Amino acid sequence: MKKVILCAMLLGLFGASAGAEEVTLRAVSAFAEGTQFSKNFERFVEKVNADGKGVIKINYIGGPRAMPPFEVGNAVRTHVVDIANVTGAFFTNLMPEADAGKLFSKSMQMQRKDGTWDYINQLHNQKLNAWYLARQFHNVPFHIYLTKKLDKLDLTGLKIRVTPVYKDVVEALGGTAVTTAPGEVYTALERGVVDGYGWPVLGIFDLGWDKVTKYRLEPPFYSVEVGVLVNLDAWKGLTDAQRKVLNDAALWLEGLDEENVAVIKAEIDRQSKAGIQSLDFGAAEDKRFLAVANDAAWQSVIKRSPEIGPKLRQLGGN
Numbered sequence: 001m002k003k004v005i006l007c008a009m010l011l012g013l014f015g016a017s018a019g020a021e022e023v024t025l026r027a028v029s030a031f032a033e034g035t036q037f038s039k040n041f042e043r044f045v046e047k048v049n050a051d052g053k054g055v056i057k058i059n060y061i062g063g064p065r066a067m068p069p070f071e072v073g074n075a076v077r078t079h080v081v082d083i084a085n086v087t088g089a090f091f092t093n094l095m096p097e098a099d100a101g102k103l104f105s106k107s108m109q110m111q112r113k114d115g116t117w118d119y120i121n122q123l124h125n126q127k128l129n130a131w132y133l134a135r136q137f138h139n140v141p142f143h144i145y146l147t148k149k150l151d152k153l154d155l156t157g158l159k160i161r162v163t164p165v166y167k168d169v170v171e172a173l174g175g176t177a178v179t180t181a182p183g184e185v186y187t188a189l190e191r192g193v194v195d196g197y198g199w200p201v202l203g204i205f206d207l208g209w210d211k212v213t214k215y216r217l218e219p220p221f222y223s224v225e226v227g228v229l230v231n232l233d234a235w236k237g238l239t240d241a242q243r244k245v246l247n248d249a250a251l252w253l254e255g256l257d258e259e260n261v262a263v264i265k266a267e268i269d270r271q272s273k274a275g276i277q278s279l280d281f282g283a284a285e286d287k288r289f290l291a292v293a294n295d296a297a298w299q300s301v302i303k304r305s306p307e308i309g310p311k312l313r314q315l316g317g318n
C-alpha cells in the first residue's frame with residue numbers, strides 16, 4: 001500500500017512538473033528565410049519566444065534549405081515538424097481543397113466570426129492532422145507576370161510557371177501550365193523554359209525575378225493564403241497556457257495584414273521603377289479575366305472534392 005501511494009505521489013509530481021515545463025516546437029517555412037511570405041511568420045516566432053518565456057518556445061529550423069516546400073504539409077501531417085508556415089497550394093496532393101483559401105478574401109476577423117475559419121480548421125484536422133492556427137495575407141492578390149508582351153488577353157502558345165493557385169486560370173486562358181517550386185522560377189525564366197509565372201503582387205524582388213520580368217498582367221486576382229499549421233497531436237498535447245501564447249500571437253499575426261495595403265502600394269511603385277510595365281486590356285477584359293479565374297478555380301475545387309467544394313463556395317468564397 002505504502003509503495004502504491006509513493007508511486008502515485010511520484011507520478012503526480014512527475015506529471016505536474018512535466019506540465020509546467022517549457023515545451024519546444026520545431027518549425028519550418030515553405031518560403032525562403034527572410035522573404036515576403038516568411039517574414040511575418042518569423043516575427044510571430046519572435047513574439048512567441050518573447051511572450052512564452054518559460055512556457056513555450058519555437059525552434060525555427062528555416063525555409064526550403066531545410067525542407068522542400070512541397071513536402072512541408074506532409075511534414076506537419078506526420079509530425080516531422082510541429083508547426084509550419086505554408087500555403088495550401090503546396091499540399092493539394094494530401095488535401096484537394098487546400099488551395100480554396102485563395103477564394104476567401106474576407107478578413108480573418110470576419111472568418112473567425114462567421115464560421116469560415118472553424119470549417120476550414122476542421123478540414124485541416126481531418127485531412128492533414130493539423131490545427132489551422134492562423135491565416136495570413138488575405139488582402140494580397142496574385143498576378144501573372146510575363147517576359148513577353150501580349151496583344152490580347154490570351155495565353156495561347158505561352159508556358160507559364162504555376163502552382164495549383166494559377167493552374168486552372170492559366171489553362172482557361174489557353175496557356176500551358178508548368179509547375180515549379182518558387183526556388184526554380186528564376187532559372188526557368190532565365191533559360192526560357194517558361195514565358196511567365198504566377199506570383200502574388202508582393203515578393204518578386206526577393207529572389208531576383210525583377211531582372212527577368214517585363215510585364216505584370218492586370219487585373220490582380222484571388223487572395224494569398226499562407227497558413228500557420230500545427231500538427232494536431234502536438235496541439236492536443238499543449239497545456240491551456242501554451243495554447244494561449246500561440247493563439248494570442250496568431251491573432252496578432254493576422255492583424256499584421258493591415259500593413260499590406262501600404263506595402264502593396266510601395267511594391268507596385270518599385271516594380272514600375274524597375275521597368276516592369278503593367279499590361280491591362282481594359283475594364284471589360286479585366287472583368288472577363290476575373291470571371292474566368294473565379295469559375296475555373298471553383299470548378300476545379302468542386303471537381304477535386306465534390307462534397308466539400310460546394311460547401312466551401314457556399315461559405316462565402318467569391
Ligand code: 173
Pocket residue numbers: 037087089162163164165181182198199200224225226
Ligand atoms: O508558389 C506560388 O506561386 C504560390 O502558390 C504562392 C502562394 C502563396 C504565396 C506565395 C506564393
